[in-house]
Amino acid sequence: GEDVEQSLFLSVREGDSSVINCTYTDSSSTYLYWYKQEPGAGLQLLTYIFSNMDMKQDQRLTVLLNKKDKHLSLRIADTQTGDSAIYFCAEKERGDSWGKLQFGAGTQVVVTP
Amino acid sequence: GAVVSQHPSWVICKSGTSVKIECRSLDFQATTMFWYRQFPKQSLMLMATSNEGSKATYEQGVEKDKFLINHASLTLSTLTVTSAHPEDSSFYICSARDQRPIVYEQYFGPGTRLTVT
Numbered sequence: 001g002e003d004v005e006q007s008l009f010l011s012v013r014e015g016d017s018s019v020i021n022c023t024y025t026d027s028s029s030t031y032l033y034w035y036k037q038e039p040g041a042g043l044q045l046l047t048y049i050f051s052n053m054d055m056k057q058d059q060r061l062t063v064l065l066n067k068k069d070k071h072l073s074l075r076i077a078d079t080q081t082g083d084s085a086i087y088f089c090a091e092k093e094r095g096d097s098w099g100k101l102q103f104g105a106g107t108q109v110v111v112t113p
Numbered sequence: 114g115a116v117v118s119q120h121p122s123w124v125i126c127k128s129g130t131s132v133k134i135e136c137r138s139l140d141f142q143a144t145t146m147f148w149y150r151q152f153p154k155q156s157l158m159l160m161a162t163s164n165e166g167s168k169a170t171y172e173q174g175v176e177k178d179k180f181l182i183n184h185a186s187l188t189l190s191t192l193t194v195t196s197a198h199p200e201d202s203s204f205y206i207c208s209a210r211d212q213r214p215i216v217y218e219q220y221f222g223p224g225t226r227l228t229v230t
Binding site for chain 1: 117119145147154155156157159162164170206208210218219220221222223224226
């Protein structure tokens with residue numbers, strides 16, 4: 001199958017910006033997603049980007065997509081302690097009619113005061 | 114909107130027994146639901162795709178006779194872990210795909226923690 005890779009850990013100070021990176025291998029991906037998982041909970045969809053877009057901004061979240069390098073990033077501005085969680089990137093394949101997602105391993109973000 | 118619930122949120126059962134987990138889309142219809150398994154500090158592993166009114170499609174390596182999936186209505190899918198063993202202990206998460214055109218997004222349930230003793 002296709003691979004989605006993420007760095008496993010990120011520590012950031014409260015108030016700073018966080019940048020979480022993700023690389024994927026499937027060039028036919030149509031949608032790319034960022035999900036947030038808090039301890040013991042399910043996944044919360046944060047944002048997504050179409051493969052024909054370069055950037056998407058939604059309040060404190062900015063998603064950048066570099067299709068040439070198959071690189072996706074999520075920037076969280078003014079990071080708060082409530083942003084501490086695991087962040088998963090995921091891709092949806094163009095040819096999959098059911099909309100199956102391929103997830104990365106997740107990046108644990110720890111926000112320190 | 115777009116709320117998915119799971120029941121129970123946690124369950125403890127004895128080896129050899131069966132346990133059923135429900136996944137419901139509360140405010141939308143979902144012809145397709147997905148069942149995932151997540152081990153501690155790991156990513157989600159897709160177990161099967163559940164389609165309303167038809168048999169589920171299982172991923173390679175997932176035993177369909179052990180993990181029975183039923184998608185009887187547009188808002189409910191169930192996963193039954195049969196003859197549970199301690200190695201089945203895990204966090205099970207479902208997601209439901211909103212079938213409305215343009216939306217087609219997956220929304221995740223809060224997960225069910227299964228512990229087999």
